[in-house]
Structure formats: structure tokens, C-alpha cells
Amino acid sequence: DAKTTQPPSMDCAEGRAANLPCNHSTISGNEYVYWYRQIHSQGPQYIIHGLKNNETNEMASLIITEDRKSSTLILPHATLRDTAVYYCIVRGKNSGNTPLVFGKGTRLSVIA
């Protein structure tokens, strides 16, 4: 699976959009971009994933660049409960029996 690079930390004001970037310049054509987050002392929570089209669900939006070398997770209206470590992970299609490999992620602090 391709390696990802994320900033170690970010701050965001409550109510504003949080935009979390991720670089994955070595991504291959059949690899998905996954986003998970881990709130303190909890297990990771799945947020969203995508292949090449932008995706949106009730939690977030995922914007993937046309060349697929980077992506941005958008939390449209951040709340204090969104404070967590966010992990961007690239994973091959049909990798259901292989584990997710976690990097260091981005620690997002939502500030009142």
C-alpha cells in the first residue's frame, strides 16, 4: 500500500470547516483512500473512503485531486467532539483480509 503524509497537528475554530490534507503521491490505480479518526481512549472510527471521485456522507466530504496524489478530508462544521487524531490510509481494492497500517495521523484540535 502506498505511503501517506499528513501534517502532525492542526487547529480549527468551532463551527468552521476543518480541512485535513493528505499526500499520497505513490498511490496506484486500484488503491482507495480511507480516512479514520481516533478520539482519545477509543478505537478508530471509520469516516469515509474513495477511489477517484469526491465522496460525501453524513460525517464528512472527501476531495481527491484529479491526479489522485493528494486528498482533503473536510468536516464542514467542526465541533469540540471532532477533536481527534485523523488517519489517512491508502489501501488496495479487495484488501479485505489485510490489515490497515496506521501512520502518525493529524491531531486536530477544535477550539471553542
Added chain:
Amino acid sequence: GAVVSQHPSRVICKSGTSVKIECRSLDFQATTMFWYRQFPKQSLMLMATSNEGSKATYEQGVEKDKFLINHASLTLSTLTVTSAHPEDSSFYICSANTGGRETQYFGPGTRLLVL
């Protein structure tokens, strides 16, 4: 999303005792489960892959005789920390998928403190 549970959520034990942690997939059958360990201020580190009906596959540096894994059914995997020592104190997290799903779901974690 799919639900994965862990039990217990936290455990305190004396050095030298064994501790069993259960991981259950509540609304789907999991042919494969994964066990991770997380030390304070660090990321999740994969310990082993648990396959239903067969032996677990351990990552390099993880002692299979110390961390016993049993995946006896499609909804349950157990991790037993044998002869626990203070350095085994950590946050243990399991995850599961069905093999056909692309998404991996995680349990809430078990915090182990060995005194």
C-alpha cells in the same frame, strides 16, 4: 456501520497473571480479525492477524506464546496476554471485516494495566 465489541473495556491485573480479551463482531461474520496495540502518544501497531479456523499470523517482534490468539467462530476472537508484566500495559484494539467488505471496523479498545 458494522459493530465490533470488546470485553473488558479495562482491566487491572497483577504481574504474572493472564488476561483474556474478547473481540466480537455483532452484526456480521468476520473471517478475519486483527489485533493492534497502542502505547501512549503513539499510533496503532499491528500485533497479529486472526483467521477463523486457523492459526494466527503474528507480526515480527510479537511473541506468539505470550499473546495467544484464538478465533474459534466467525464472530469471536480472543487475545490472551499470558504472564503479564508491567511493560504489557497498553491499549489493545481489535478490528474485523468480512473479507468481502472493503471497510474495516474497530472495537472500542481494552486498556490493560499490569501492576
